[in-house]
Every structure is written in structure tokens, then in C-alpha cells.
Amino acid sequence: MRVHILGGGIIGLCTAYYLRKAGHDVVLIERNDITDGCSFGNMGYISPSHFVPLATPGIIRQGLKWMMSASSPFYIKPRLNMDLIRWGLAFRRKCNVKDMEKNGQELNTILQLSRSLMNDMKTELSLPFSMTEKGCWMLYKSEKTGDHEKHLAEQANRYGLKTISCNAAEVQARETDTAVDVAGGVLYLDDCHLNPGEWMKSLYHDLQQMGVKFWLHTSVTGFEKSGDKVTRIITDKSDMPVDELIIANGSWMGKTASQLGIRMLMQPGKGYSLVYKNLPHNLQYPSILVDDRTATTPIGSWLRIGGTMEMSGHSDNILPKRVMAVYNAFKKYYPDMNLPEPDTDKAWFGYRPVSPDGLPYIGRHHSFSNICFAGGHAMLGVSLAAATGLLVSEVISGTKSTVPLSAYDPARFS
Numbered sequence: 001m002r003v004h005i006l007g008g009g010i011i012g013l014c015t016a017y018y019l020r021k022a023g024h025d026v027v028l029i030e031r032n033d034i035t036d037g038c039s040f041g042n043m044g045y046i047s048p049s050h051f052v053p054l055a056t057p058g059i060i061r062q063g064l065k066w067m068m069s070a071s072s073p074f075y076i077k078p079r080l081n082m083d084l085i086r087w088g089l090a091f092r093r094k095c096n097v098k099d100m101e102k103n104g105q106e107l108n109t110i111l112q113l114s115r116s117l118m119n120d121m122k123t124e125l126s127l128p129f130s131m132t133e134k135g136c137w138m139l140y141k142s143e144k145t146g147d148h149e150k151h152l153a154e155q156a157n158r159y160g161l162k163t164i165s166c167n168a169a170e171v172q173a174r175e176t177d178t179a180v181d182v183a184g185g186v187l188y189l190d191d192c193h194l195n196p197g198e199w200m201k202s203l204y205h206d207l208q209q210m211g212v213k214f215w216l217h218t219s220v221t222g223f224e225k226s227g228d229k230v231t232r233i234i235t236d237k238s239d240m241p242v243d244e245l246i247i248a249n250g251s252w253m254g255k256t257a258s259q260l261g262i263r264m265l266m267q268p269g270k271g272y273s274l275v276y277k278n279l280p281h282n283l284q285y286p287s288i289l290v291d292d293r294t295a296t297t298p299i300g301s302w303l304r305i306g307g308t309m310e311m312s313g314h315s316d317n318i319l320p321k322r323v324m325a326v327y328n329a330f331k332k333y334y335p336d337m338n339l340p341e342p343d344t345d346k347a348w349f350g351y352r353p354v355s356p357d358g359l360p361y362i363g364r365h366h367s368f369s370n371i372c373f374a375g376g377h378a379m380l381g382v383s384l385a386a387a388t389g390l391l392v393s394e395v396i397s398g399t400k401s402t403v404p405l406s407a408y409d410p411a412r413f414s
């Protein structure tokens with residue numbers, strides 16, 4: 001079976017990996033060259049701790065408050081766009097306790113599957129990618145946030161995750177090289193982190209060795225269909241016949257789906273990150289600075305900080321105040337780190353592929369018998385890539401799915 005994959009982000013590469021291991025002939029098409037994009041500059045968390053979906057009760061009120069501030073961690077550019085309106089209405093319908101709990105359970109299952117697959121991937125790939133298994137902090141400044149985080153930790157424990165709840169002194173005792181200004185924190189021991197760019201490189205290297213063919217600098221521009229099948233992929237270079245097609249093109253998936261006559265709700269959620277190298281002192285642990293929705297990833301003497309969720313379409317415009325908000329949040333929690341102010345124009349940004357209910361789209365769409373979707377992982381693409389790759393390979397091979405796929409049905413909002 002020859003399988004074409006559209007998209008060379010982390011989801012496309014992991015899907016290629018498991019398909020090839022299952023014995024399929026794999027061709028991956030990517031319009032860039034697998035050196036940049038959302039899967040490169042992210043925080044690199046593999047985080048079972050992130051089982052709470054984006055759509056939660058109260059998030060819309062909080063979002064509206066954030067919209068009033070140019071330096072808040074969330075922004076939607078107000079505009080009359082039908083895709084955004086449909087997405088917003090579906091998101092609003094999911095902001096209730098029942099859906100949050102149901103989707104949280106689904107996420108927990110697939111997050112833990114992915115986390116365990118990473119143990120194998122760490123030893124299987126030939127180039128190292130700095131996977132570090134020591135956990136991740138949820139750090140908070142206010143007792144109110146602390147109560148919420150402790151409640152989430154209890155839920156995490158019921159899901160089988162290990163956590164340690166710490167007061168300010170206990171956080172400081174573990175963070176030995178710099179001052180931490182917090183009220184407390186919860187350490188999630190099952191989380192790990194890696195250098196996402198190194199992981200991408202390592203996968204790309206091994207996939208080539210395994211015989212996966214890459215069509216780089218090639219844009220997919222359309223499709224030919226016959227009955228319930230896609231028969232040819234049209235690209236800006238040439239056309240090619242297709243047996244099976246995996247659509248894994250991240251935040252551009254909604255546009256591609258509409259070329260196939262499928263409505264898929266997907267919005268790009270832009271986030272920024274900044275990198276500091278050769279630091280004399282670094283953090284001991286990665287951390288989410290919960291009150292400010294900012295994240296930190298230390299690896300050796302290298303530190304990345306990142307955050308914000310900007311829904312303004314695929315606009316490459318950088319909003320300096322939001323980049324500075326990431327930097328300023330970091331300073332509030334780690335006052336002695338003395339990182340230089342960033343050149344905001346040079347901040348990295350990527351577009352998270354955001355579905356309305358916080359669950360990815362994985363599996364076949366009922367309109368086509370030879371298409372499979374793999375995307376919409378929002379803030380969890382790195383965490384969920386291995387599981388997604390395995391699950392897609394099971395769909396294509398026609399073997400029993402490791403976890404039921406009904407919750408990830410790509411047609412659930414059609």
C-alpha cells in the first residue's frame with residue numbers, strides 16, 4: 001500500500017514513522033523543508049498533565065476580559081469570518097462541565113498512550129533529541145490559583161498520574177540555581193520535555209534511512225476525486241496518483257478539507273517563543289506559569305520561554321506587546337535570571353491547529369474511503385504525535401485500534 005502524507009510537521013513525521021514500521025510505502029509532501037514551523041519552536045512538552053481541554057466553563061468570560069488588554073495571553077482579532085463564527089459557536093457549546101470531563105478523559109487516555117510510546121521512540125531513533133524525564137511544574141502566584149491546581153492534581157492522581165504539591169519553600173528547594181517567586185507549585189512527575197527541533201531532525205533522518213520518500217518544497221494545491229475516493233493529488237510541481245491519503249497539514253487543514261468538500265472547524269492559534277543560549281545558570285525544571293499562561297523549557301544551558309494564544313488567522317504580523325508579556329511574566333516568577341529584553345521582531349511564532357473541543361481529528365471521514373485526517377492537536381501536538389501516528393497506521397493497516405477513535409471523528413462538527 002502506498003500512503004501519501006500531506007504535511008511534514010510533527011504529526012506528519014510521526015505518522016510516517018508508524019506507517020513505515022507497519023510495512024507501508026510512504027511518501028510525504030511538504031511545502032517547506034522540515035526546518036521550521038509550528039512543530040519546531042514550541043515548548044517541547046510531552047505532558048500527560050494537560051488533560052483539561054481548552055473549552056472549559058468560564059473560559060469565555062475570562063477570554064473576554066483578556067481581550068481588553070493588549071498584553072494578555074489571549075486575543076481574537078474581531079472579524080466577520082464565517083469559519084471563525086462557526087468555530088466560536090461550536091467552542092461555546094463545548095464549554096460545559098459534562099463535555100469538559102468527557103473530553104478530559106479522552107485526552108488522558110491518548111496522552112498516556114503517547115507518553116509511553118515516547119519511551120520506545122527515545123531508544124529507537126538514532127539521533128538524540130534531549131528528552132528529559134523529570135516532570136514539569138505548574139507554578140502559581142495566588143492561593144486561589146493554587147486551590148484550583150491542587151484540585152486538578154487530585155483529578156490527575158485519579159487518572160494514575162503522579163504529582164507532588166509544594167509550598168513556596170519546597171519549590172525553591174528543588175529549583176536550586178535561581179530564585180523563584182511563587183506561592184507554590186504542583187510538580188507533574190510523568191511529564192517530560194525535549195528539544196522539538198532536534199526531535200524533528202532525528203525523525204527526518206531516520207525516516208529517510210527507512211525508505212520514506214520526501215517531496216519537499218512542494219505544495220498540494222488540489223485533488224481529483226472519483227466516487228468516494230481521491231484518485232490524484234495535484235501539486236505545484238506535478239500530479240500523482242494516490243491509494244491512501246493522510247491529511248496532516250496542521251492549522252491549514254480546514255482549507256484543505258474545504259477543497260475536498262468537507263467542512264472542518266479549525267482555527268490557527270498563534271503562539272510566540274524566545275530562546276536564550278549559553279546561560280550561566282538555568283532552571284532545573286520546565287514550568288507553566290499558570291496565572292500568566294506562560295511556559296518555560298530549560299535544556300542544559302539553553303532556555304525557551306513561550307506562550308499566548310492569538311486567533312487572528314494566518315497573519316505573520318508580530319504583536320510586540322504580547323511577546324513582551326511572555327518575557328515580563330518570566331521575570332515575575334524568576335526575578336534573578338536577568339534575561340535580556342527580546343528583540344520582539346525576531347520572536348519565533350507558530351500556528352497551533354485548534355479544534356473547538358480541544359480534541360484532535362484522527363481517523364477517516366465518512367465522505368471518503370481512502371482519506372484519513374490527523375490534526376487539530378492545538379497545544380498538544382508534540383504530546384500526542386506518537387499516539388496519533390500509531391492510531392493512523394492502525395486505521396490504514398485495518399488492525400484493531402489501540403484506543404477507540406469515535407471521540408476524534410473528523411466529521412463530528414460537519
Ligand SMILES: Cc1cc2nc3c(=O)[nH]c(=O)nc-3n(C[C@H](O)[C@H](O)[C@H](O)COP(=O)(O)OP(=O)(O)OC[C@H]3O[C@@H](n4cnc5c(N)ncnc54)[C@H](O)[C@@H]3O)c2cc1C
Binds near residue numbers: 012
Ligand atoms: C508557542 C507554542 C508552544 C507549544 N508548546 C507545545 C508543547 O510544549 N507541547 C505540545 O504538545 N504542543 C505544543 N505546541 C503545539 C504544537 O506545536 C502543535 O500542536 C504541533 O506542532 C502541530 O503539528 P502539526 O504537524 O499538526 O502541524 P504543523 O507543525 O503546522 O505542520 C503542518 C505542515 O503542513 C505543511 N503544509 C500545510 N499546507 C500544505 C500544503 N498545501 N502543501 C504542502 N504542505 C503543507 C506546513 O508547511 C507544515 O509544515 C505549541 C505551540 C506553540 C505555538
